[in-house]
Amino acid sequence: xxxxxxxxxxxxxxxxxxAEKGFAATxxxxxxxxxxxxPAAVYVHHDSKESLLYTVSLDGHRHALEIIEGAAxxxxxxxxxxxAMVRSFSRWHADNSRVGRIVQYxxxxxxxxxxxxxxxxxxxxxxxxxxxxxxxxERGAFAIDDVPGTAFAVLSLGxxxxxxxxxxxxxxxxxxxxxxxxxxxxxxxx
Amino acid sequence: xxxxxxxxxxxxxxxxxxAEKGFAATxxxxxxxxxxxxPAAVYVHHDSKESLLYTVSLDGHRHALEIIEGAAxxxxxxxxxxxAMVRSFSRWHADNSRVGRIVQYxxxxxxxxxxxxxxxxxxxxxxxxxxxxxxxxERGAFAIDDVPGTAFAVLSLGxxxxxxxxxxxxxxxxxxxxxxxxxxxxxxxx
DNA sequence: GTCTATAAATTGATAGAC
DNA sequence: GTCTATCAATTTATAGAC
Numbered sequence: 001x002x003x004x005x006x007x008x009x010x011x012x013x014x015x016x017x018x019a020e021k022g023f024a025a026t027x028x029x030x031x032x033x034x035x036x037x038x039p040a041a042v043y044v045h046h047d048s049k050e051s052l053l054y055t056v057s058l059d060g061h062r063h064a065l066e067i068i069e070g071a072a073x074x075x076x077x078x079x080x081x082x083x084a085m086v087r088s089f090s091r092w093h094a095d096n097s098r099v100g101r102i103v104q105y106x107x108x109x110x111x112x113x114x115x116x117x118x119x120x121x122x123x124x125x126x127x128x129x130x131x132x133x134x135x136x137x138e139r140g141a142f143a144i145d146d147v148p149g150t151a152f153a154v155l156s157l158g159x160x161x162x163x164x165x166x167x168x169x170x171x172x173x174x175x176x177x178x179x180x181x182x183x184x185x186x187x188x189x190x
Numbered sequence: 191x192x193x194x195x196x197x198x199x200x201x202x203x204x205x206x207x208x209a210e211k212g213f214a215a216t217x218x219x220x221x222x223x224x225x226x227x228x229p230a231a232v233y234v235h236h237d238s239k240e241s242l243l244y245t246v247s248l249d250g251h252r253h254a255l256e257i258i259e260g261a262a263x264x265x266x267x268x269x270x271x272x273x274a275m276v277r278s279f280s281r282w283h284a285d286n287s288r289v290g291r292i293v294q295y296x297x298x299x300x301x302x303x304x305x306x307x308x309x310x311x312x313x314x315x316x317x318x319x320x321x322x323x324x325x326x327x328e329r330g331a332f333a334i335d336d337v338p339g340t341a342f343a344v345l346s347l348g349x350x351x352x353x354x355x356x357x358x359x360x361x362x363x364x365x366x367x368x369x370x371x372x373x374x375x376x377x378x379x380x
Numbered sequence: 381g382t383c384t385a386t387a388a389a390t391t392g393a394t395a396g397a398c
Numbered sequence: 399g400t401c402t403a404t405c406a407a408t409t410t411a412t413a414g415a416c
Contacts, residue, residue, distance in 0.1 A: 006399080024214035025299070028392060041400055043393065104353065105295060109215070149369045156350035157343055163294065164342075179339045183377045196381080218410060231382055233411065383416075391408070398401075 007045050009035045014052040019098035023053050023109040053106060054114045060096070060103040061121040065128075067092045072128050078136030079185055082154075085132060087181035090158035093165070094173025100162035129155055133188065143190040154184040197235050199225045204242040209288035213243055213299040243296060244304045250286070250293040251311040255318075257282045262318050268326030269375055272344075275322060277371035280348035283355070284363025290352035319345055323378065333380040344374040 013034035017026040028049050032039045046052045071084040093100040110118060129151040136142035144150050157180040165171065203224035207216040218239050222229045236242045261274040283290040300308060319341040326332035334340050347370040355361065 022212065022214055022298070024212055027390080038401055040394080040402080044399055049392070108212070146365075146369050149366060150373065152351075152354075153347055153370065153373055156346050159353070160346035160350040161342075163349070175336075176339060179336050180343065183340065183343055186377050186379075187373045189376075217408085228383055230384080230412080234381055239410070387412075389409080394405075
């Protein structure tokens, strides 16, 4: 049996509220009531509203990085590797679109220190994609003029989906991720 | 000579503030001070903070739609037409990245009535892209399995750029738009 | 159409009892 | 670790003089 602690309920409530209304428009009262506790109880677990955001954002960034690095290591063949990277990155954003929205859109709401910490993970995600593209070009599998620009473009497919994707909606995250993977291959193929 | 009215200064200040901090985190005092007027003077021109957002957002949506419809009408040849549509759509987002950020990220902050009004323009943008792709498929110029998904994907390139693009930064909006246009052609080519 | 002053409500966070 | 009660600051918006 799974024990859901108050701390976990609080984080889940924060994800729900931040994803729905955005960080600035969310009140600590709103989060507390979604978690079924009083406004004051929030501060037993977190020093501030920003600390809640930081926890959600850092965890989300770590997962996204883990997903894309895992896919990068899954194959040594450039086309297959790119397919896996884009598919899993887009799939993660579809399956976790609320956390994804917080990761992508509430980055600026982090404190300068927390933003700097998270920025390291973001750069690693981008670098992982650039490395995969560069390797594919060197091995003749890809024809790419602008590697950094193309890396941003293929990541954009997954990132931008959190803007409109509804979990449990008519669109399947799996099919969307497969589409993005094929589009990325077409964008880069020699 | 160009006469800059207080009303225009106010709108420019709102664009600056909303793009920088987001709608919810922007105070009417901040907008007023950027426009060089007192907090009370804002309400001479707009009933509410949301009314300022609505004005900026509606105008931005109208421009984006105008841009993509203009490009759609610029050529009858599917590949050339798609190239023009993606190039001008991405270029508009790069050249107007602050308004673009408000258009794309503050949609949820509009009142239900204003959101419904703007939604019509958003659907027309998406439909314009789907129509261009469908026509290209029918005429044998494109090979596309999922037209709606691919339409979203090519539009995503321009939309997601507002998340990180800095006007006056090292990246040229023109080159970025050219890249996106070429990537879109590769994504769809038969 | 601009100002100063302020109302009315809401906010993030804390105090102190249990 | 949770609550009730509340502080102190800030917010959107308005009143009324000029």
